[in-house]
Amino acid sequence: MEYFLELFFGGLTRGSIYALIAIGYTMVYGIIQLINFAHGEIYMIGAFTALIAASALSIEGFGGWSLLVLAGFIAIVYSAAYGFTLEKIAYKPLRKASRLSPLISAIGMSIFLQNYVLLAQTSDFLPFPPLIEEFSFLEQVTVMRSSELLILSVTAVSTALLTLFIKFTRMGKAMRAVAQDKTMAMLLGVNVDRVISVTFIIGSTLAAIGGVLISSHIGQINFYIGFIAGIKAFTAAVLGGIGSLPGAVLGGMVLGWTESFATGYVSSDYEDVFAFGLLVFILIFRPAGILGKSTAEKI
Amino acid sequence: MPYGRRAPITQKGGKILRSFGVALWFMFLTFPIMVIKISPLEKNIEWRWGRMIYVGAGAFVLSLLWRYVIEQKRGPIPKEEADPLKVDTKDTGWNRGGSHSLQERLAIFFHKNKKFRILTFTGLFFIIAAFPFVFSTYQTSIIITALMYVMLGLGLNIVVGLAGLLDLGYVAFYASGAYFYALMNHHFGLGFWAALPMAGALAAIMGLLLGFPVLRLRGDYLAIVTLGFGEIIRLVLENWNEFSLGPSGIARIDRPGTLGIDFDLRDHTVYLYYIVVVLVAFTIIVVSRLRNSRIGRAWIALREDEVACQAMGIDKTKTKLTAFALGATWAGFVGCILAAKTTFINPASFTFMESAIILSIVVLGGMGSIFGIILGALVLILLPEYLRAFSEYRMLVFGASMVIIMVFRPQGIIGGTRKRHEFHVKEPTGEKP
Amino acid sequence: MDFGGLRALEKVDLYVAEAEIVAIIGPNGAGKTTFFNCITCVYQPHRGDMIIYPPGKASKSLNGLKPNTVTEMGIARTFQNIRLFKEMTVLENVMVGRHCRTRAGIAGAILCTRKTIREEQETLEFSYGMLRKVGLEKQTNEKASDLPYGAQRRLEIARALATEPFLLLLDEPAAGMNPSETAELDELISRIREEDGISILLIEHDMKLVMNISDRIYVLDYGHLIAEGTPQQVTGNPEVIKAYLGECFDA
Numbered sequence: 001m002e003y004f005l006e007l008f009f010g011g012l013t014r015g016s017i018y019a020l021i022a023i024g025y026t027m028v029y030g031i032i033q034l035i036n037f038a039h040g041e042i043y044m045i046g047a048f049t050a051l052i053a054a055s056a057l058s059i060e061g062f063g064g065w066s067l068l069v070l071a072g073f074i075a076i077v078y079s080a081a082y083g084f085t086l087e088k089i090a091y092k093p094l095r096k097a098s099r100l101s102p103l104i105s106a107i108g109m110s111i112f113l114q115n116y117v118l119l120a121q122t123s124d125f126l127p128f129p130p131l132i133e134e135f136s137f138l139e140q141v142t143v144m145r146s147s148e149l150l151i152l153s154v155t156a157v158s159t160a161l162l163t164l165f166i167k168f169t170r171m172g173k174a175m176r177a178v179a180q181d182k183t184m185a186m187l188l189g190v191n192v193d194r195v196i197s198v199t200f201i202i203g204s205t206l207a208a209i210g211g212v213l214i215s216s217h218i219g220q221i222n223f224y225i226g227f228i229a230g231i232k233a234f235t236a237a238v239l240g241g242i243g244s245l246p247g248a249v250l251g252g253m254v255l256g257w258t259e260s261f262a263t264g265y266v267s268s269d270y271e272d273v274f275a276f277g278l279l280v281f282i283l284i285f286r287p288a289g290i291l292g293k294s295t296a297e298k299i
Numbered sequence: 300m301p302y303g304r305r306a307p308i309t310q311k312g313g314k315i316l317r318s319f320g321v322a323l324w325f326m327f328l329t330f331p332i333m334v335i336k337i338s339p340l341e342k343n344i345e346w347r348w349g350r351m352i353y354v355g356a357g358a359f360v361l362s363l364l365w366r367y368v369i370e371q372k373r374g375p376i377p378k379e380e381a382d383p384l385k386v387d388t389k390d391t392g393w394n395r396g397g398s399h400s401l402q403e404r405l406a407i408f409f410h411k412n413k414k415f416r417i418l419t420f421t422g423l424f425f426i427i428a429a430f431p432f433v434f435s436t437y438q439t440s441i442i443i444t445a446l447m448y449v450m451l452g453l454g455l456n457i458v459v460g461l462a463g464l465l466d467l468g469y470v471a472f473y474a475s476g477a478y479f480y481a482l483m484n485h486h487f488g489l490g491f492w493a494a495l496p497m498a499g500a501l502a503a504i505m506g507l508l509l510g511f512p513v514l515r516l517r518g519d520y521l522a523i524v525t526l527g528f529g530e531i532i533r534l535v536l537e538n539w540n541e542f543s544l545g546p547s548g549i550a551r552i553d554r555p556g557t558l559g560i561d562f563d564l565r566d567h568t569v570y571l572y573y574i575v576v577v578l579v580a581f582t583i584i585v586v587s588r589l590r591n592s593r594i595g596r597a598w599i600a601l602r603e604d605e606v607a608c609q610a611m612g613i614d615k616t617k618t619k620l621t622a623f624a625l626g627a628t629w630a631g632f633v634g635c636i637l638a639a640k641t642t643f644i645n646p647a648s649f650t651f652m653e654s655a656i657i658l659s660i661v662v663l664g665g666m667g668s669i670f671g672i673i674l675g676a677l678v679l680i681l682l683p684e685y686l687r688a689f690s691e692y693r694m695l696v697f698g699a700s701m702v703i704i705m706v707f708r709p710q711g712i713i714g715g716t717r718k719r720h721e722f723h724v725k726e727p728t729g730e731k732p
Numbered sequence: 733m734d735f736g737g738l739r740a741l742e743k744v745d746l747y748v749a750e751a752e753i754v755a756i757i758g759p760n761g762a763g764k765t766t767f768f769n770c771i772t773c774v775y776q777p778h779r780g781d782m783i784i785y786p787p788g789k790a791s792k793s794l795n796g797l798k799p800n801t802v803t804e805m806g807i808a809r810t811f812q813n814i815r816l817f818k819e820m821t822v823l824e825n826v827m828v829g830r831h832c833r834t835r836a837g838i839a840g841a842i843l844c845t846r847k848t849i850r851e852e853q854e855t856l857e858f859s860y861g862m863l864r865k866v867g868l869e870k871q872t873n874e875k876a877s878d879l880p881y882g883a884q885r886r887l888e889i890a891r892a893l894a895t896e897p898f899l900l901l902l903d904e905p906a907a908g909m910n911p912s913e914t915a916e917l918d919e920l921i922s923r924i925r926e927e928d929g930i931s932i933l934l935i936e937h938d939m940k941l942v943m944n945i946s947d948r949i950y951v952l953d954y955g956h957l958i959a960e961g962t963p964q965q966v967t968g969n970p971e972v973i974k975a976y977l978g979e980c981f982d983a
Binding site for chain 2: 774803829830832837838844855
């Protein structure tokens, strides 16, 4: 039972990170129908910036929670800036092009950003300092680590905030309008460019949060982490039904649990096979994902 | 933020100011990653301020250039005219639909000048034939790789370019072809020539196997499932040691049989070069014939509108499956060639990146255009090879060029290929069927 | 036929005789297009039968077939929101319509067998003939999406005719056309019936066109058939007036 719970929370943690990244995919997809392949790199850049900031700040004498908060904040600012710039350079000029062109541009951006970090920093795995302090009340608990609890709560809070943002603010309304019909929203005076920028900034912010937390939890990073996390998160987004926020979270969790239990009970070699196998299996029975609505086309 | 305002800038000062803003933005953006170098083991950091100046200067110049090219692209003519033949009288720039009309003009030129056409093709033929004797084995080997990607691109083009099914797991078929030959050769000593058609057939069957479950999926769902399929195949190859010999791969695969004549490495390369050239020619013929056939039209109709396609009496299922199977066949062929060329394969050759590169060839070259795909493959494969001079920067430049080509030529290097179809149409005169 | 809780069509009995032009009219949302979608098996109706009596062949039920099989059996349609293959040329669009009447396979296409070449030539000539019929022979090589609206509608008809149907379903063929284009369409539809003996079932809001060419008219409202008969009978029917103009008209 203890082992089960350990796997359960491990999967939940992993799932939370997938969910945080998947939200970025799903929001961008919902608004401009683009698979933002470079999204994983934003997550990686977030993790790297946090590492760099934490290293610099700890030399300046920062430590403990203030270090996590400061490094996290810097990482968020930079990831958001990268996400914003990425959209302006690689996607905005392609808004009227066929659907595949921005996809290739995204793949190119992904390669570029990976190599940019590789060249400017290093190709080795770097140790990531454990920025998350241990909670004293979890000392007796063996099935869950402090960092896992923090990741879960941060994910819960940020998704809740995002849901409120989309539901109640002006910008949230504009986002939903643009997702439904870009041209009509534009005609009604919505600044579509700004909505798209905000979408990228929000997605990047969440990716950065995920990047900082999971890196601190795992303890090492390199330039390639974004690629794998990106593909997994995209899988999660599709699993849940792309374009749907609760879908992204649910998809992330399902994927996290699948991987965790498959690793724990079957074999760690086939972890990814289970993840993708599950995806194929679910899509065969629900072609639009778990929570996705299959929209009947008007003929 | 430098991109915040959208007012048109006409004065030179405004442009420079704006580029200055962009430069500042990029200096800020690249600050932590470019300037600070951490070495966590020694617990110290190194500040590389000099780089910030480079970034600033580089961003400034590139931003000016970027805006200049975009302005050129928009040009005085607001829209690409419907009649491509008229455009060339007002040719203003290389990238404002320029090649669209250039291509048209070339096609018409070729059509009219039969002598010139024959001359070009003979010239091309001799260049291709003489290539391995003029250039070194190394060069020939690179060209073989590029030609292999031409075939992969043309194969994937059937699925993505013609039938409009976004396949991100094409590498799975490539891998199955390669592993088929490698394993058959390893265990049973099967020769290259026997394995080649069988590898194609196996890949076609794999295409059908993938095709069945994904028939109902649309667009991006299809993309991610095919991606997952590709990854599953790779992971199985990596982990199922008893079957695939695991991550260490299979070595000492036989090169193509030569009827008992002893070949050294150079002879083998030249021999393989000719095999590949012939296969590429075969592929081009097949793909161009298919494209303008009843099947090809069904594929394109499927891509354009699934509902209307079915309403025209086209069996959606059958059409999708033939596209998957035929596309996969080529990956199977090329996989077999890869195994014979490198004599060693392992699962690391079949990552998602490989699929992404093949897809990029199709899209960069210009979807649906055979000539474009050949060009795309040559650019994408030869570019990193010849960029070896910049060794470590080559992938950086590679990624950046993908973005830049897409931004400035979203339709691919050679676009608008349906036009070419017209020249095959004979005008039936007068009669009524 | 139900969508969720909405009953879109209920008990619509309708027949079309050989070489007859029948119109379905009714207010927006009456279920006209849904009816077309049921006949062409885009939707599967929950109850009811669709039976065809192709000229010279045995009768067949359409229930549970795939849309492409329905087309093969001789029912072709056009769409309310034009659905052409935009990137293909005008001629190619019509050639796609020949798909189910031709047989060339992959091997034939690759090897360019004599049979395939002959078939391809026949397809070309037949398609060109169809374009002449609808008056688009000058635009054969233009991209379909470059045609003006009215021409796109005619191209859809040509494409549908290329499948050699015995029954042609036209979904609002005159929508968005100006009066002179509508007049041409009127003439075209009559010509199709006279020259090829094809039965035509059309949905249309343009009453002038409907009254001009229809032999009989069915009126749908909220998924129910409220009237049927010749144009004269239908125009006089109080139910129809009510459906179109509402109750207030009586008061």
